[in-house]
Amino acid sequence: MKALYKKEIQFYFNNPIGYIVIVLFAATINFLYIKDIFIMGIASMKQFFSFIPWILLFFIPALSMRIFSEEKRTNTMEVLLTLPITETQIVVSKFLALLSLIVIGLSLTIALPFHLSTSTKIYIPEILVGYFGIILFSSFFLAISLFYSLKTKNQIVSFLLSLITLFMLLGISSDLFSGTIPKFMQDILIFFSPLFHLQNFIKGILDLRSILFFLSGTILFIVLTVFDLEKRD
Amino acid sequence: MISFSHVFKSYGTKTALSDLTFTAKQGEIIGLLGPNGAGKTTTMRLLVGYLAPTSGTITVNNLSPSKQRFELSNKIGYLPENNPLYSEMKVVEYLSFVSSLKKEGDISVIVDSVGLTDVLNKKIEELSRGYKQRVGLAVALMGNPEILVLDEPTSGLDPIEQEKIRELIQKFGKRKTIIFSTHILSEIEAIADKIIIINEGKLVYQGAKPKGKGAVEKLFKKVVK
Numbered sequence: 377m378k379a380l381y382k383k384e385i386q387f388y389f390n391n392p393i394g395y396i397v398i399v400l401f402a403a404t405i406n407f408l409y410i411k412d413i414f415i416m417g418i419a420s421m422k423q424f425f426s427f428i429p430w431i432l433l434f435f436i437p438a439l440s441m442r443i444f445s446e447e448k449r450t451n452t453m454e455v456l457l458t459l460p461i462t463e464t465q466i467v468v469s470k471f472l473a474l475l476s477l478i479v480i481g482l483s484l485t486i487a488l489p490f491h492l493s494t495s496t497k498i499y500i501p502e503i504l505v506g507y508f509g510i511i512l513f514s515s516f517f518l519a520i521s522l523f524y525s526l527k528t529k530n531q532i533v534s535f536l537l538s539l540i541t542l543f544m545l546l547g548i549s550s551d552l553f554s555g556t557i558p559k560f561m562q563d564i565l566i567f568f569s570p571l572f573h574l575q576n577f578i579k580g581i582l583d584l585r586s587i588l589f590f591l592s593g594t595i596l597f598i599v600l601t602v603f604d605l606e607k608r609d
Numbered sequence: 610m611i612s613f614s615h616v617f618k619s620y621g622t623k624t625a626l627s628d629l630t631f632t633a634k635q636g637e638i639i640g641l642l643g644p645n646g647a648g649k650t651t652t653m654r655l656l657v658g659y660l661a662p663t664s665g666t667i668t669v670n671n672l673s674p675s676k677q678r679f680e681l682s683n684k685i686g687y688l689p690e691n692n693p694l695y696s697e698m699k700v701v702e703y704l705s706f707v708s709s710l711k712k713e714g715d716i717s718v719i720v721d722s723v724g725l726t727d728v729l730n731k732k733i734e735e736l737s738r739g740y741k742q743r744v745g746l747a748v749a750l751m752g753n754p755e756i757l758v759l760d761e762p763t764s765g766l767d768p769i770e771q772e773k774i775r776e777l778i779q780k781f782g783k784r785k786t787i788i789f790s791t792h793i794l795s796e797i798e799a800i801a802d803k804i805i806i807i808n809e810g811k812l813v814y815q816g817a818k819p820k821g822k823g824a825v826e827k828l829f830k831k832v833v834k
Contacts, residue, residue: 379709383698391697451693455748458657458689459710460682608661608675609620 384473402484440521502580509577512590519597616665640801686749696734711752739770
């Protein structure tokens with residue numbers, strides 16, 4: 377498993393794609409932070425954390441679209457699936473490699489809370505909980521994108537399928553969507569909204585229900601991807 | 610020991626293999642022959658566990674390839690059709706990756722024996738077809754598998770490279786069971802002990818290689834109309 381994880385990480389760092397994606401990701405986040413602080417005058421990390429899901433909406437499908445699609449297109453999947461590695465190990469290795477890239481991207485924003493602390497009093501555990509929530513949120517979105525990457529040989533189709541699904545998940549809790557459905561359904565749908573669960577982390581609250589929501593969603597899509605990979609049609 | 614017993618394989622409504630039954634004993638070199646679309650690649654994919662049969666039984670050393678792929682993966686070395694490789698990787702990176710999965714400590718022996726020493730630090734995409742084929746062969750040989758499954762190992766190579774790959778197959782074939790497919794009938798004459806001919810998904814010949822120059826071609830033309 378370590379060998380495949382290393383190979384996947386190496387792919388992103390041995391060619392410009394990885395650097396471009398990570399730098400673009402970090403630059404966009406840093407820009408949004410700077411905009412909040414200097415233009416809008418908001419000295420808080422809450423706005424910053426609230427914006428990240430919308431950036432991840434594009435970055436995660438872009439990062440993961442090739443992970444299985446390319447293996448299927450070039451037929452290297454046939455080689456991989458005849459080597460001594462289980463389907464679960466393949467999926468988990470690829471998932472962890474992509475999650476590591478996101479964590480690296482997020483780590484490039486770590487200077488922001490330190491900068492904020494020079495102008496206002498900040499509560500470090502609250503910010504750490506925010507980052508933890510973003511990582512859990514990313515894991516969930518990543519597992520969904522990984523699932524779609526295995527569905528097709530075409531990277532663009534994989535990107536669009538996961539973008540649409542993730543957009544719908546983000547839209548569940550929006551006023552625009554919830555205004556069109558009955559109240560009792562709103563409550564059910566909101567429970568399935570990743571943004572609703574992320575709000576707790578952004579506020580600095582470690583809510584077990586939200587942790588379980590993200591973990592179970594991640595595991596569900598990883599298991600579905602493993603099942604799909606195990607098919608021998 | 611490899612055994613196919615009444616194996617059927619369908620892709621949707623299309624039948625790729627129909628009632629295929631054959632056996633291969635340890636140490637045999639078997640040439641799998643057939644026209645394009647006959648079912649050779651499907652047979653090989655079933656043998657390595659990449660595909661599962663629609664019905665019938667396949668066993669390789671008493672293991673089911675589709676159900677026990679992981680257990681079998683250390684016993685079978687596979688060179689797929691068109692030799693798919695991670696072209697963005699360097700040869701050394703790719704071989705090290707496979708060797709760590711196959712728990713092969715030292716890749717230098719295989720690198721030497723297939724003649725890859727000079728290109729170890731080159732990217733796979735920069736290699737000639739002949740060298741790419743050697744990389745594929747090195748991957749198949751890694752971990753010292755008991756069985757080698759080679760799907761058209763000399764396809765697309767010039768005659769000199771074909772000869773070199775053939776020599777490598779013969780060199781390693783002395784100690785292993787080898788099943789290889791090819792369109793080149795002279796290759797079968799040079800390497801194989803036994804022949805299996807498939808046509809339109811059905812077995813049309815299974816037996817010893819006929820002796821004499823041109824005998825394989827005559828047999829092929831006779832059974833594949």
